[in-house]
Amino acid sequence: MAVLKVEEMHCEKCVERISKALSAADLDFEVSLADKTVTINGCEHCVKTAVSELDDLGFSAVEV
Numbered sequence: 001m002a003v004l005k006v007e008e009m010h011c012e013k014c015v016e017r018i019s020k021a022l023s024a025a026d027l028d029f030e031v032s033l034a035d036k037t038v039t040i041n042g043c044e045h046c047v048k049t050a051v052s053e054l055d056d057l058g059f060s061a062v063e064v
Contacts (some may be wrong), residue, residue, distance in 0.1 A: 002047045004061040006054060014059075021053045037064070050061045 002059065009015065014033050018038060022029045027050055028041040039048045047063065054061040 002040045003064050005064045006059050006061050008059045009036050024052050
């Protein structure tokens with residue numbers, strides 16, 4: 001499990017865009033708008049995929 005900090009996540013629309021992209025990438029994840037985090041349940045490859053998907057959406061993600 002890895003927790004990614006996504007500071008640019010500001011609203012439910014952001015959560016919706018992130019959730020749609022990560023679901024399409026077939027990842028097991030949880031998004032928390034309150035904490036501005038995305039938790040990835042999976043291997044290092046899954047985390048890299050998530051970071052790449054977030055980057056494609058214009059969000060920078062930092063593992064905490």
